[in-house]
Amino acid sequence: xxxxxxxxxxxxxxxxxxxxxxxxxxxxxxxxxxxxxxxxxxxxxxxxxxxxxxxxxxxxxxxxxxxxxxxxxxxxxxxxxxxxxxxxxxxxxxxxxxxxxxxxxxxxxxxxxxxxxxxxxxxxxxxxxxxxxxxxxxxxxxxxxxxxxxxxxxxxxxxxxxxxxxxxxxxxxxxxxxxxxxxxxxxxxxxxxxxxxxxxxxxxxxxxxxxxxxxxxxxxxxxxxxxxxxxxxxxxxxxxxxxxxxxxxxxxxxxxxxxxxxxxxxxxxxxxxxxxxxxxxxxxxxxxxxxxxxxxxxxxxxxxxxxxxxxxxxxxxxxxxxxxxxxxxxxxxxxxxxxxxxxxxxxxxxxxxxx
Numbered sequence: 001x002x003x004x005x006x007x008x009x010x011x012x013x014x015x016x017x018x019x020x021x022x023x024x025x026x027x028x029x030x031x032x033x034x035x036x037x038x039x040x041x042x043x044x045x046x047x048x049x050x051x052x053x054x055x056x057x058x059x060x061x062x063x064x065x066x067x068x069x070x071x072x073x074x075x076x077x078x079x080x081x082x083x084x085x086x087x088x089x090x091x092x093x094x095x096x097x098x099x100x101x102x103x104x105x106x107x108x109x110x111x112x113x114x115x116x117x118x119x120x121x122x123x124x125x126x127x128x129x130x131x132x133x134x135x136x137x138x139x140x141x142x143x144x145x146x147x148x149x150x151x152x153x154x155x156x157x158x159x160x161x162x163x164x165x166x167x168x169x170x171x172x173x174x175x176x177x178x179x180x181x182x183x184x185x186x187x188x189x190x191x192x193x194x195x196x197x198x199x200x201x202x203x204x205x206x207x208x209x210x211x212x213x214x215x216x217x218x219x220x221x222x223x224x225x226x227x228x229x230x231x232x233x234x235x236x237x238x239x240x241x242x243x244x245x246x247x248x249x250x251x252x253x254x255x256x257x258x259x260x261x262x263x264x265x266x267x268x269x270x271x272x273x274x275x276x277x278x279x280x281x282x283x284x285x286x287x288x289x290x291x292x293x294x295x296x297x298x299x300x301x302x303x304x305x306x307x308x309x310x311x312x313x314x315x316x317x318x319x320x321x322x323x324x325x326x327x328x329x330x331x332x333x334x335x336x337x338x339x340x341x342x343x344x345x346x347x348x349x350x351x352x353x354x355x
Contacts, residue, residue: 082351086344095303095333096344098312102272103348109309117162118321120331121257123236124266126304127162130314132184133306134159135268137255139234142174145198146253146268147306148188152217155188173198174233177225177240179270179306180250181206183215190219201225203242203249225251239298243291245284245349246271252291254298259329266302266331267295267338269345272310274352285349292342301335311341 083100090096101107112130119125125136128149135146149159160170176198178186192198200222202210207221227242238255250271257266269291274281305311316330333341 082347082354086347086351089340089344089347093337093340094315095312095337096341099310099341099344100348102310103274103352109307112309112314115308115314115317116321117166118317119166120304120317120320121259121264121266121302122261124257125163125166125168126317127159127166129154129158130309131307133308133313134188135304135306136163136168136173137236137238137257138168138172139236141234142172143168143170144231144233144236144238144255145173145176145192147179147185148176148192150184151187151215152191155191159188159192171196175223175231176200177231177238177251177253178202178206178210178219179252179268180247181209181213182247182271183210183213183217185306186210186219187215187217190217193219193222199223201231201240203227203251205244205249206247206251207249209247209249225249241291241294243270243287245280245287246273246275248283250287252287254295254300257302259332264302264332265298265300266304267291267300268304268306270306272305272307274349278353281349281353285346285353288342288346288349292339292346295342296335296339299335300338301333302331303333303338303341304331 086096086100090100109131114129115126115133117125117127123138125138126133127136128134132149133147134149137144137146149155163170170192173192173196176189176192178189178200181202186200186202189198189200193200200219201224202222203225207224210218211221225240225242229240231238231240236256238253240251240253243250243252252270253266253268255266255268257264274284303311305313308314308317316325319325319330
């Protein structure tokens with residue numbers, strides 16, 4: 001497979017520019033934190049309209065400002081420089097260290113072999129390239145796909161055959177949840193809609209963002225994701241809170257997964273890179289804080305990402321596939337470690353706001 005086809009330097013530079021802002025800003029005065037994505041009634045999208053439940057009154061990340069008291073509440077490690085705090089929390093944890101590295105000035109995702117398609121849970125398969133992945137969540141009534149790779153061609157040449165290789169019928173894809181409105185996430189969505197009748201979901205703000213993209217593969221506007229809604233299919237309910245910051249309408253799914261018959265709860269942070277404007281960074285910070293509260297209440301113990309080089313994901317996929325992970329599932333962090341992941345993410349955002 002031609003690695004440069006999808007991971008040329010210009011694309012990696014774009015991602016790095018998003019992850020490492022050029023201009024910083026001091027944080028605003030303290031405001032109380034609000035939990036993300038409040039309650040919403042269960043149910044799937046209605047054809048031709050907004051997907052699932054009405055807005056839940058969850059995180060208003062575009063307007064709220066971060067709380068200066070969060071550091072004091074976080075524990076004894078919360079003293080000194082935010083990046084130093086993040087490093088202390090990370091210790092020698094490769095997942096957390098990879099996240100810190102992704103926020104280091106000058107970082108570029110290095111070229112790497114494309115991962116083989118991998119069934120990471122009984123009901124979850126990950127396919128894609130070293131640069132970006134798509135996550136298929138299987139249910140008794142079909143598949144919910146999170147993201148669709150970079151283009152129509154990648155959907156046809158990578159996504160579809162790799163799903164089939166692991167026994168996932170692409171014709172069973174009912175919904176494509178686009179985590180945010182960049183081409184490397186929506187690129188294959190219209191192909192799946194045209195070929196298999198899949199419905200495409202995105203937040204309203206990111207439908208607008210995608211519409212302004214010059215990609216030839218911008219999908220036709222379909223279903224809108226309400227903040228905090230629940231998308232139900234075949235006995236599986238996926239929660240879809242808005243986590244604006246990387247884009248105005250980034251969505252970060254929370255959903256059940258099973259491993260050898262045991263239930264876990266996964267989070268998939270929908271957009272890692274920091275935006276350039278200070279207002280976008282503040283929105284990102286609010287989203288991280290609110291999402292941490294939501295995932296804590298939901299008992300999240302699994303961490304996933306759509307850019308596997310930002311969270312040690314490629315190595316974890318390889319260990320799981322090759323049987324070298326030992327007795328511990330590499331994506332099951334446990335609840336405390338999942339919260340540490342989000343705390344490190346929060347501190348790195350604060351670090352860039354201080355710059």
